[in-house]
Structures are given as C-alpha cells and as structure tokens.
Amino acid sequence: MRQGAKYGALAGAIVVVIAAGVVLTLVTRARPSDRHPDAYLVDAGISGCGTGWSQPTAGVQTFDVTNTSIAGMEVYLQSAATKDVYLDLEALGAGTTARGQAVLGAGRYRFVCLPADADPIAGPVVTVSGPKHVAHATTGIPPVTQNDLIPASKQYGAWIESRLPVLQSETDRLASDVASGDLGRAKTDWLIAHLEYETLGAAYGAFGDADTAINGRPASGRTALDDPELTGFHKIEALLFSGAQASAIAPYTTRLGNDVAALRADFPNARIDPLDIGLRAHEILENALQFELTGKTDGGSHTDLATLDANLTGTVHALEPLRGILKTRYPDLAKTDAAIAATQHLVESFRGADGSWAPLNTLTTAQREQLDAHVDATLELLAPIAAICDVRRSAS
Template sequence: MIVLKSRRTPLAVLAGVSALAVLTACDSKGDTAAAGAAGGPIRVEATDTACAVSASTANAGNVTFEITNKGTKVTEFYLYAEGDRIMGEVENIAPGLNRRLIVEVADAGKYQATCKPGMAGNGIRSDFTITGGAAKQTNASALKAAATKSYADYISNNTAALEEETAKFVDAVKAKKVDEAKAGYARTRVYYERIEPVAEKFGDLDPLIDAREADLEPGQKFTGFHRLEKDLWKTGLQADSGAIADKLLVDVKDLVGKAKALQLTPLDLANGAKGLMDEVATGKITGEEEAFSHTDLFDFQANLDGSKGAINSLRPVLQEKDATLVSTLDKEFANVQALLDKQRAGDGFKFYNELSPDQIKEFASAVDALSEPLSKVAEVVAR
C-alpha cells in the first residue's frame, strides 16, 4: 500500500461572500478568550484527537485564526459553511508548527471550525457562529457572478499549490531521490486533477503535462508527469529525466499564469463538474491513468474534489432553481466518497491494482449514479 499525506478538500467559497486566506507563520500571543467578538485572533490548538477553538463566535468581516499543531500528525484547519463549502483553509501544518488563517466572512450564520489530523476524513468539528453581516444575495445574476468568483478562487488556490508541489517533485527527481519523488508524485498530481477541465482550455499544455504513453500521437514526445512516473516506477531514472522534470515545471508555471487570466462562466463550472467525473469513468475506473504507479485512487479523489468544488460554487444558484437536484447531488457525492474512504491506507489510499473486480464494479456504479444528476446541472444553470 502507499501512504501519502495528500488529500485536501476542495476550496469552494460561499457564494456571495469574498473569502481571503492569508497563510503565514505566526506567534500565538495575547488573550483570545473573547477574541472572536472583539475581532482579535482566535486560538486553535490542534492535536491528533482534539481541535480546541478558543471562541465559538465572531463578528462578520475578517476573522483571524491562529493554529498550533501540538499533535504528532500533519494537520489542516478549515472554516466550513453550509454544505461543507470552505470559507478558508490552512494545509500541511506540521507538528509543532503555527499558522495563521485570515478569512473574510460577510454573511451571518452557522459555520464549522475543523481540524483534520493526518489531513484525511471529515475532521474534528465544532460549531462556529458569525454574527451581523450583509444580507445574502438573491438576484440570479449576482448569484452566478459570485459562483464564478468562488470557483476562480478555488482554481487560484489549487494552481498555486500545484506549482509549489511540482517544484518539490522536480527537485527530488533531479536529485535522484527516488523514494522522495515517488512519495511526492501522487500528492502533486492531486492539484492538477482537481482543475483538469481548466487545464484542457490551454491547448498543448494539457498533453505536455499529462499525456499518457498509450495516448501519444505518432512522433509525439513523451513528457510530463506520466513520463516521470514511468521513469520512477518502471525503467529507473533516465539520462534525460532531469530535463523532462525541468520542462514539466516550466509548463506548470505557464499553466498557472494562464489560469489567472481565464474568464469562466457558470456553464463552464457545470460542464467542468461533469467532465471531472467523466475522467474517472474513462480513466481511473480502468486503471489506465496511473499505469506504472497505480496511484489512481488519489486522482479519483482529486477529480471528485474538483467536481464537488464546482458544484459547491454553484450551490446557491442550484438551490434557488432546483433544490431537489442539490439534495440528489449531495447524496451521490457522499456515496462515492464513502467508497473511497473504504480504500484508505493510513493518510493515503491503496494501490489500484489491489482492488478486487467487485470493488471496481461498485465504484463504476457509484460514479454512474453521480454522473446522471451532474448531467442536469448545466441545464439548470442556463435557465
């Protein structure tokens, strides 16, 4: 089995709310007993079994959390809104480390402060209340605009993480640290798989970064993640592996720059959510995507996260137009997630070739059940 600390929940910001996450190292000082109400920092003490939040309420506006990891596992901290929409998040908080999260929350309501020891599962949650604030948007055009802004924030956060993790992965490949590179491979690809519909909008960049060997056209050079996957797991590092790694980082940086300028529509979100699950149905279910590493379940999780991220951004629009569809989507997302959770190994997943035919069939049925309501989202959004 493979154990990687990789899973992150998608960053889907509450529609009608501007969310800003500022992540910096910080000192935990001062009295935080009444910090939320006073607008000061709220202290979070995270361990492997607890998530102690020093205040349970805060005024609308900028809310600051100072998180200290006193456990033995790498952890994450999230502020969730209704439907597990993420207002802000801090990931990869190593034992003994402090991090600060500043979240702009404009709407009053019920939220949840959550620590995730091991960066997996639903986390340790506590209720958190925002008071005051602006009335929620109800105008359809405003809701759609907020949805695209929310998803743009999601893309921005994932592309930034993709560039950062790719740089680490490339450094490991070039230093010929094979075990380190293998451990970073699936963790890095998570961020790409979440935003693949966006990557596909940039012509040749997607095949340069993500082409599988079996899909190469005659004369097309094998580059990107999957070429390095083959080098690491099958052939051993080659004379040009370092150059392939350097080119991968260049292409990822190009993708990140182009993604910043991309203008998306609500229909792009709807079609992207469906497209990500189609990726699962056509690649991950077959085991063809990660033919050498067999880390397909990490990609599967990332595709599910990305699809759910798009739907969460559209949630207020969908809720207004077809609440029944929202309930169905939530149910089917949960069903697929439950199957993935059964295949966890530590903080990661089993190798795909360890699954039985019956388990693969069960996954395929669940993906089909989710794809059906996802196919209706674009029509609802277009009304």
C-alpha cells in the same frame, strides 16, 4: 435513459426534457411513422412560433415540434407568468422535427423560439385547463442568465488561482527530488502534485495548451513511456515507475515545473467560461469513469483510485460556486452531495493505513461492482446540472 426521463423514441435534434426537476438530453429525429397519436404538431419558425398547441388539459403533453425556418433553432416551453422552463429543444435543425414531453398542471404557457442569430420570438399564450396540481408534474426551472453565472465563474477562478502556488511548490519539490537522485521520494511527491492538479478539473478549458503539456495523455497507439511528444505528469509517472535513471527523468520534471510556473503567471489573464463550470461538474467524474476506472491513464504507478478520489474533490469544488443557482432549481442537490460523499468514502476505503492506494486490478469483483454502482449513481445525479446552468435567452 436518465432517471425520471420521459420522451419518445425518435433520432437528430437534441431534446432536453425537464422532468421532475431533472433536465435531460436525448438525440432524436421524428419520422412520419413515429407520430404519437396524441402529440400536438407544433411549428417553430420566424413567422409562427408555437402554433398547433390548443385547448390542452392538465396532464401529459406530447409535442412533435418542427423547425419551419431555414436555420437552426432552439425552442423552449415555459410558463408565461414566471418564464420557468419545462422543455428545451436544442439544436433543432431546419426542417427537423423533435419530440418532447412534459406533465403540466393548469396554467398559462407558451413556446419561445430562439433562432441562432436573431432575437427570441414568443409564441401565443396557451391556457392549460384542469387541476393545478397533477401527479408526476414536470418541475419548471427558472432560467439562468449570464449575470447569474459570472459571479460563480469569478469565485471558481479565484479558488483555482489560490491553488496554483501550491501546485508550483509541489512540482518544484518533485524536480528537486529527481535532481538529487532521490527517486523514492520523487514517487511520493509526484503523486502529491498530480492529485493537486486533478482537483482543478473545471478550469482545464481556461488552461488551454498548458493542460496538454502538464497532464496530457499519450497519443493513440502509444504508451506514456514510448510517446516522444508526451510531457508532464504521465510521462514522469511512466519513467519513475519503470526504473528509469534520474538523468532521464530530470528534463521532464524541470519542464513540468516551468509549465506550471507559466500557467500560474498566465492564469490571472485567462477567462473561465461561465458555462464550463456546470458542464465540468459532471464531466470531471465522467472522464474518471472513462479513463481512471478503466486503467487507461495508468502509467505504472497504479494510483487510479487516488486520482478518482481527487476528481471527486474537484467535483465538490466545481459545485461550490453554483450552489446559489442550484439550490432553487435542483431539488436533488442534497442527494447529489450525499452521493459524492458516499462515493468518496468508498474510494478512500481502498487506501491503506500507510497511505498507499490499492491498485485497481486488486479489487474483488464485488468491490468493483460496488464502486461502479456508486460512480454511476453519482453521475446520474450530476447529469442535470449542466443543462440547468445553461444560459437561456428570454422573449419580452
């Protein structure tokens, strides 16, 4: 359970709860036996949106919301005055009941139903009576529009475009090292180029097949060394650090340089989905936890911690264009920045004075527990960002 979450134990529709400024996701489906004794039974449909909630008083509001239409539905609970969102029920299938909970002060609220292929439907305005300020009140999130995200997408795309010439020069230098037979230097330059690429994580969706060619992982049941289809950084890593001859490595470094050059040429015509940046701000580090901190991507260089460091840098760059959106919507933004910085400081403490990185398996149990705790805490803080930056349609 994410920090600050309050929701019922149900399973099948996706419930996004905004609690204390944090937006969270839970898979749920209500059964009759799960009925909360104090839950409002709310209908969400084409002909009746938000009916069933009446005469509420300030405090905890529990809703069992049923999609009465024949198609998928998304449902918001929002302020009638400001349109701030307090509860978001996503992917609510036909006939599905999802439970959500919000802590509301006095005010005017309404449900908004959003059918997949139709205009939003505003439900009746409901007045919550009682005190305006209540303990542990859910913080409403101002909706984010496509127009809010487009400038962020352009800013991030411009930064990525500025880094691709650097990446190309680094991969060209790697290819030159191998061509000259200087494999010691090639190992150093391989890491430099690979870490550069690992900072670009929020753009991988726009890279398309180029990402697989440049930084793909081996197929299931294969290693980077024996996968005949694998190219890119991980294939080169496996060859370099297994003692392969330069002649065996050269075709892969040449291809890597060509693939990066093609990406650089094609990227100005690519489009970074504005929704991807908020999502990837969390997923970059989540993937590092899954792959780097388990050693699954280690092809023999034992530089997982260096990759984690680069991923943290990539997370910072993914957040940068979103700050204008988040500063008024996410009260834990400063805490998130501090957690990223503290985690990166810890990771970099495992780097020697000569620039070499400690292999992951040399960390003590205490060091590993400390590292895992820092990464987990940072992920908790990054988790709400994708939901906050989700585009929400509004009813008139």
